[in-house]
Amino acid sequence: VTTRRRAKRTPARAKPLDRGIIARAALRLIDQYGLESFSMRKLGSALGVEAMSVYHHFKNKGELLDGVLDVLLDEIEPALDRPGTPLDRLRACFEDVRRLAVVHPHAFWIIPPRRFRTPRALAFYERLLEVFNAAGFDAATSARFFRLLAGYVTGAGMAEIGSRALQPGATPVILEDFSDPKAFPRITSVVPHLRRENLDALFEFGMDTIFDAMKRHLDEKG
Amino acid sequence: VTTRRRAKRTPARAKPLDRGIIARAALRLIDQYGLESFSMRKLGSALGVEAMSVYHHFKNKGELLDGVLDVLLDEIEPALDRPGTPLDRLRACFEDVRRLAVVHPHAFWIIPPRRFRTPRALAFYERLLEVFNAAGFDAATSARFFRLLAGYVTGAGMAEIGSRALQPGATPVILEDFSDPKAFPRITSVVPHLRRENLDALFEFGMDTIFDAMKRHLDEKG
DNA sequence: ACCTGAACACCGTTCAAGT
DNA sequence: ACCTGAACACCGTTCAAGT
Numbered sequence: 441v442t443t444r445r446r447a448k449r450t451p452a453r454a455k456p457l458d459r460g461i462i463a464r465a466a467l468r469l470i471d472q473y474g475l476e477s478f479s480m481r482k483l484g485s486a487l488g489v490e491a492m493s494v495y496h497h498f499k500n501k502g503e504l505l506d507g508v509l510d511v512l513l514d515e516i517e518p519a520l521d522r523p524g525t526p527l528d529r530l531r532a533c534f535e536d537v538r539r540l541a542v543v544h545p546h547a548f549w550i551i552p553p554r555r556f557r558t559p560r561a562l563a564f565y566e567r568l569l570e571v572f573n574a575a576g577f578d579a580a581t582s583a584r585f586f587r588l589l590a591g592y593v594t595g596a597g598m599a600e601i602g603s604r605a606l607q608p609g610a611t612p613v614i615l616e617d618f619s620d621p622k623a624f625p626r627i628t629s630v631v632p633h634l635r636r637e638n639l640d641a642l643f644e645f646g647m648d649t650i651f652d653a654m655k656r657h658l659d660e661k662g
Numbered sequence: 663v664t665t666r667r668r669a670k671r672t673p674a675r676a677k678p679l680d681r682g683i684i685a686r687a688a689l690r691l692i693d694q695y696g697l698e699s700f701s702m703r704k705l706g707s708a709l710g711v712e713a714m715s716v717y718h719h720f721k722n723k724g725e726l727l728d729g730v731l732d733v734l735l736d737e738i739e740p741a742l743d744r745p746g747t748p749l750d751r752l753r754a755c756f757e758d759v760r761r762l763a764v765v766h767p768h769a770f771w772i773i774p775p776r777r778f779r780t781p782r783a784l785a786f787y788e789r790l791l792e793v794f795n796a797a798g799f800d801a802a803t804s805a806r807f808f809r810l811l812a813g814y815v816t817g818a819g820m821a822e823i824g825s826r827a828l829q830p831g832a833t834p835v836i837l838e839d840f841s842d843p844k845a846f847p848r849i850t851s852v853v854p855h856l857r858r859e860n861l862d863a864l865f866e867f868g869m870d871t872i873f874d875a876m877k878r879h880l881d882e883k884g
Numbered sequence: 885a886c887c888t889g890a891a892c893a894c895c896g897t898t899c900a901a902g903t
Numbered sequence: 904a905c906c907t908g909a910a911c912a913c914c915g916t917t918c919a920a921g922t
Contacts, residue, residue, distance in 0.1 A: 490908070587856075599809060
């Protein structure tokens, strides 16, 4: 009788690997154990394969992470096809980016450092800019609101991951429970507003601000 | 006669190490070679010291990076003391955060993943929130505009680092020089607006949008 | 108190070899 | 074409030892 370990590995490799299988397995590992502790060697062993087999499908770890990013894009692109005005669909899509930060808090960190340069990412980018165009924005204005929105949702997404994190025991200060009205009165008064139950409203406030400006821009020029 | 290498190391250790010396040396290394290739061992050898001596001053690599973050905060806090209205000073400070992305493109990546929890970082945070208060924002509104601004400057800062980067030769697509009007007409028309010479205007557009909203909020309630 | 040096348990990636 | 296994050049961190 084979060991439990062996039993877990063998059936997985009835079919040969491909990029999709590998990228989805990588995302699963990152979701479970974090980006920090993710390694090509652990990925190999999760796939029931020698670590270095992955290199037959991805040139290196960077390209593999681009592959994981492609998987994440599959989760946000459908928002662009939801019913509503172009502006509604843009908002839905950027809200889905933020939802990624909630659902995949570890994998979300892959997004900012990687340029969008896979075919999949270019296709998504093109689709998104089509909706900007359909809303009535010219190229220059699309670029500006795109960077404002993308900057906000990625930056705020990362901050929100911090606000939601179960802090490891050793952390000296858990900011969300911070209270020191003598030495830090302002921090003490602001910190309750950064607690978990207020994070939705906090995020939507920024979105309201940006989308109001977008609407105003379209009204003024229309 | 000692070797050049030895000559470089020895005089540096006339004085003993301290956290400031170590953190500034770390920032120098990160600026020069990148965050990816920065290691405790290289830091030790740059300091002319056995790698593990650093652990006498910082508990681990994470705490050392918090120390580097403290050094970066010294570069942006003075903006809060510049002349002008509280709103002017807030804008100056957040513009300095973005300037950090231009001046320290490698070290900038330290900022988003690390919580602000050193004494230095708490002091900065308190100072910043004082200026929000001086401008007339209550705690809830300070929290909201703070996250909008901080999200935007960090997110857009990271994107801008990408836009400015000298892409390594092997990169298949340099987005800023992208041109494929047949397959990707929208990307092709937007990409010129993301080029280096337009990055200042691009960033300021977002700042204008957010600070207009802040001003309007103060006017409406005042 | 401050630094050393060996050791432990890992990394990503290359390469020659196997099927 | 697809995978293996050894090897190379690294990591962060622990720990006993030195001064």
